[in-house]
Amino acid sequence: MASAMRDHSSMKATMPSYTPGPSHLVPSSSFFSSSSGPATWLYTVIAVALALLALEQSVYRYKKRHLPGDKWTIPIIGKFADSMKPTMEGYMAQWNSGALSAISVFNIFIVMASTNEYARKILNSPNHAEPCLVHSAKHILRPDNWVFLTGRVHVEYRRVLNTLFTRKALGVYVGIQDAITRKYIAKWLADSAQDSSPKPIMMAARDLNMETSLRVFCGPHIPDHAAKEITDKYWMITVALELVNFPIPLPGTKVYRAIQARKVALRWLEHAAHESKKSMAAGGEPECMLDQWVHDLQDPTYKGRRDFSDLEMAMVVFSFLFASQDAMSSGLIYGFQHLADHPEVLAKVREEQERVRAGDFEKPMTLEMMDEMPYLRAVVKESLRVKPPVTMVPYKTLKAFPISDDYTVPAGSMIIPSFYNSLHDAEVFPEPDAFTPERWLDANGSANQNPRNYLVFGSGPHKCIGIEYAVMNIGLVLADAAVLMNWDHVRTEKSDKVQIIATLFPQDGCLLKITPRQHA
Numbered sequence: 001m002a003s004a005m006r007d008h009s010s011m012k013a014t015m016p017s018y019t020p021g022p023s024h025l026v027p028s029s030s031f032f033s034s035s036s037g038p039a040t041w042l043y044t045v046i047a048v049a050l051a052l053l054a055l056e057q058s059v060y061r062y063k064k065r066h067l068p069g070d071k072w073t074i075p076i077i078g079k080f081a082d083s084m085k086p087t088m089e090g091y092m093a094q095w096n097s098g099a100l101s102a103i104s105v106f107n108i109f110i111v112m113a114s115t116n117e118y119a120r121k122i123l124n125s126p127n128h129a130e131p132c133l134v135h136s137a138k139h140i141l142r143p144d145n146w147v148f149l150t151g152r153v154h155v156e157y158r159r160v161l162n163t164l165f166t167r168k169a170l171g172v173y174v175g176i177q178d179a180i181t182r183k184y185i186a187k188w189l190a191d192s193a194q195d196s197s198p199k200p201i202m203m204a205a206r207d208l209n210m211e212t213s214l215r216v217f218c219g220p221h222i223p224d225h226a227a228k229e230i231t232d233k234y235w236m237i238t239v240a241l242e243l244v245n246f247p248i249p250l251p252g253t254k255v256y257r258a259i260q261a262r263k264v265a266l267r268w269l270e271h272a273a274h275e276s277k278k279s280m281a282a283g284g285e286p287e288c289m290l291d292q293w294v295h296d297l298q299d300p301t302y303k304g305r306r307d308f309s310d311l312e313m314a315m316v317v318f319s320f321l322f323a324s325q326d327a328m329s330s331g332l333i334y335g336f337q338h339l340a341d342h343p344e345v346l347a348k349v350r351e352e353q354e355r356v357r358a359g360d361f362e363k364p365m366t367l368e369m370m371d372e373m374p375y376l377r378a379v380v381k382e383s384l385r386v387k388p389p390v391t392m393v394p395y396k397t398l399k400a401f402p403i404s405d406d407y408t409v410p411a412g413s414m415i416i417p418s419f420y421n422s423l424h425d426a427e428v429f430p431e432p433d434a435f436t437p438e439r440w441l442d443a444n445g446s447a448n449q450n451p452r453n454y455l456v457f458g459s460g461p462h463k464c465i466g467i468e469y470a471v472m473n474i475g476l477v478l479a480d481a482a483v484l485m486n487w488d489h490v491r492t493e494k495s496d497k498v499q500i501i502a503t504l505f506p507q508d509g510c511l512l513k514i515t516p517r518q519h520a
């Protein structure tokens, strides 16, 4: 974009707005005549605009070279309309049009990479490309959020945050996750006792996820009404996560509304960080991620940084909400859908639960119990493979990036590795669209022999920091649900169609009829 704008301004400088010459050769009604000033300006403006439009096309075609993609870009907005209403079919057509293909949106030149080799190359070339998330991310997260750090500073910052996802830390979180999941399942069952008609699980799962995240991250340091306010407002953030938004966050735009929602969330998260520090200073035991963090910082043997302001901690927690809320919701909803549509798989999940829990379904879940559930883990892994919540991650090139022998991505372009084709590669995952958890139980099978293809959580220095937490949480919810309730999926013609709202969702929201499960 910046380079295109530079090109425009240089063009402007060389375009004469007035051509001096013998006045008798110019008809008096000509727009060059001094007596018709406004007309002169009008025609000059038109001439400049036409030149800029021609330049826009030339720049696009120069950058695109031989890559598949439209020969011409729609003036100014490019493929903006498509990016506002993305469809899986549209993306698949783009990915299948070539290993690398090109589009342009608002003069941002975008290269899509669809193969495993190119996706991994982009994710693992920090000198050439860095994540830019979606276009609106800097507005929503604030430009000073740690997720925008790169290079060494990023590695060091991330090292501190890794301590929030150690096994010890996950051991604190699992009890919170289990308690909240049981609370929600009880509520779903009570609601369905009142009205047994099938309901979409989509928003119910989002609410469960948000409360789980807020309580795991902030524990008791955030009041119930604040958790509700954040949950209610968060949808504004989700809908603003389009690949490219209207460039300026004017009042009324999606990004503007998302910024207002972030302000509310950050205010409460800052409050929670403050309360956590007070609680740990008073000798309290860690009850959540913030406590765990503050507690570690107080430890004299701790080697990381010690001075995290309330706001900085709040921004880290917000980055976790931002990175997880939609992906976790998508993962959970498809987990319910896949299990309901594959009763033979759900039966095996239940068998494993009954064995590990030894018939005691009230006993809270622990990490040790989860270690004994390889089938459940395979189910989660497979569900995320079949419907990866995050199908691609936008990066931007820092300098010209010679990605292949015959193509160099220009500096300042967006370059988007896509994960979908890697995760549906028929050589690695025979019958790639089939939901087959068993493929993960064979250590010598092609799925386990090709870990490079499993790009659900990305790769390289920005690979998801919350993998263990995410897999544990989706597994835990499905496991608790499997033992506490039955759910029948009311399939519609939209059940297998995908809606893209930041992540993937079934178009009908996954209609479930929920009933209590009777144990013999």
Ligand code: HEM
Pocket: 123, 131, 147, 158, 319, 320, 321, 323, 324, 327, 328, 331, 384, 388, 389, 390, 393, 455, 456, 457, 458, 459, 460, 461, 462, 463, 464, 465, 466, 467, 469, 470
């Ligand atoms: C099913 C759930 C999830 C999926 C599919 C997912 C997927 C991803 C992907 C694809 C990336 C980008 C990786 C790259 O650029 O190579 C990412 C980054 C990230 N994820 Fe996740 N994620 C999930 C859950 C979570 C959770 C639960 C958290 C935190 C609690 C989290 C925190 C992050 C953060 C902070 C980053 C940026 C890391 C960095 O830049 O260093 N994610 N995630």
